[in-house]
Amino acid sequence: DGGITQSPKYLFRKEGQNVTLSCEQNLNHDAMYWYRQDPGQGLRLIYYSQIVNDFQKGDIAEGYSVSREKKESFPLTVTSAQKNPTAFYLCATRGLLNTEAFFGQGTRLTVV
């Protein structure tokens, strides 16, 4: 089954904890992206990576960290420094020959 897999689908975090959201793809796409979605605000770019072992901050990187050790994987860590982490997180990929991004099914993170 090809595509982008985000896990878990739902995640609960206690205040002060770090949590890591998984994004795996088997599309052989070079670029990967993390977006945050809040009601009425659209999607905002957190981090992106165009190539393995390299990544750049997006518009709202504070309180988040990423790694890109493998082409297939781009995990996002939500740290305790993120003041308002409750949101829907979407991972996306794009191949060199594509103009559009392809999205995973998302992870809904809730702070309890």
Place this chain on the structure above:
Amino acid sequence: AQSVTQLGSHVSVSEGALVLLRCNYSSSVPPYLFWYVQYPNQGLQLLLKYTSAATLVKGINGFEAEFKKSETSFHLTKPSAHMSDAAEYFCAVDAGGTSYGKLTFGQGTILTVHP
């Protein structure tokens, strides 16, 4: 900085009526433009895209959009709404150049379809 404005956070139509979702963008260069659809608690699915070819773009599920550079608009239409069209729709722009691949999204429009 680029921006995308979707006029109307909620649009309600009757089944069989015309669907019109508005999108305006700000970009100094010819952009790539996209419309995505999102069903509850799911990811985004591409409806259609403009990539500097034909200005009238046809997408999936009977949707189409027209790129109007003079108006900086990329409105989404469908002649006859179906109940299954009820979802949230996002317009997005990729300005290309050094920003290539980074999407700027509008705030979304929730489409409701009444029987």
